[in-house]
Amino acid sequence: MKNFSKILSKKWGGLTLWGSLIFLLSFYPLTGASGIQLFTATQIFLWVILASNWNLIGGMTGYLDFGHAVFFGIGAYTMGILVTNSSLAFAPKLSFWQALPWTGISAVIFALLIGWATLRLKGAYFSIAMLSTFAATREIVRILRPLTGGGSGLDLPPVLNRPGEYYFMLITMAIVVSLMWWIRRSELGMSLVAIREDEVGAEMRGIDTTFHKLFAFAVAAFFTGICGAFWAWQNTYIDPDVVFFQNRNIIMIMMCMLGGLGTVWGPVIGAVLLYLLQDLIWSNLVDYHLLVLGVLLILLIMFIPYGILGALGNYDTASIVRIFKTSNKTKAKIK
């Protein structure tokens, strides 16, 4: 394991390893894997993307977003409205590929509007604001019956193509994680970590913190929206409660914490492990699975606050407790 984390910290090591993994994974459907196996793999890829995106704003920038699934919901509903055959006030009946770009774009627009207001808050205040955004959006979607189908939900055209779904998510995941790897090495990533470490200092040293935060937020929202859209398409039915599912927020955060907050590979490792673990707990302890997850979360914060990568000696990771504690008395002037 020590060697493994050494490879990851090499200059091109991580990306090479990642590329080989994607290459190997691309042969999986050819080995005669069943539909349900491909479905599970697709779900894991989906969670890797969600966790990586959350990590960009939560881990690297230090803004603990407790309502990030709102972008998932926006993406899912944009897809739903654009492709559904149900009669709505606005239903253009597009195909999947025609609708896909708009799901990301709508999530970005939503992120810019929301982020412009909420990213001025710090620490727990930001988390609460995003949580309320999440809950409020769910209720708004429920009320806007002519546009969204309201509480009775939307039916999407059923299309079953497990290998196609598998490859779509595999490619998206490859792109997203490589992008995160690049961002962490680029000046953008360094600026984001600088904002996490000391926002006032970053502002005073010439970093336009508002721009960087909004940019990171928008990038994270874009791919989360795409994920939501894909999920809606695969699920063929959406309603406010399954799309704006509260636990999705928490699981995203737990995955990043388990792997190592703020690192590139932490969310990937965390997402795979937690997804499998969750499945195991779910299938064996149906009644207690939330209890077990809660206990797991507490143990995680108590014993490995810096995640698996942190425990392995990678100091590039941040702890959720420390981010929460960072509060700057001198507030930078924000307009």
Place this chain on the structure above:
Amino acid sequence: MSQLPTKQTAPLLEARQVSKYFGGLAAVNQVDLDIYPGEIVGLVGPNGSGKTTLFDCLSCLQSIDKGKIIFKGKDITNTRPYQVSRMGLSRTFQKLRVYRQMTVWENMLISRQWRGENLFVIFKVTDRHTRRRARELLELLQLSRLQHEYAGNLSGGQQRLLEIGMALMPDPEIILLDEATSGVNPTLIETIKDRIKTLNREYNKTFLAIEHNINFISDLCDRVYVLNQGEKLAEGTPQEIQANDAVVEAYFGT
């Protein structure tokens, strides 16, 4: 060195009747300040006299309640700190603000000169020029051997040196030093002093320094401002200040 600069040149940084209130407390009260290009100016005063608040106001980190701040002929009263920094004003902090979970090297690189952002910021990595400058500055501050260490693991004095390095990275015109020598060992203080002198003489950099180290003040500064309870108590050469009765009573003690 002790002669005052000719008043014909326009000041680099001016404060006009600057006031800052925290509730009923006037932390800075109608302070006037002129810093001319190429000067080293000291700012002294007892604890709680508003020195750091004045620095925060000058660097636009805190909005001022009254008055005006002019930098390079432009009114910067309502500018955001990063814009002021890009105009060529950089500062250090009394309460250390290094990025603790980044390496020393990354800390230096990210304090580079910023010009502007666009949506392609995502593809940018640090250029060679910035790297060379960071390497030179780390060598100068004797931090080279620590460059791959996390900044949070450094000692207080080393972090202070790193902050000075970070303030110098963007090649600013004026540098505000907030107690740059507290917690630094005497030999290194001499090094810092030498470096400030060199920067001042050869590169014509301007400094405004909050200091409690009176040797530092009398060796380096052309002029000194004395603050007391948010108001300007006196102004003059270090020798004049040390002879001023009001200053002796408020600051030096008998």
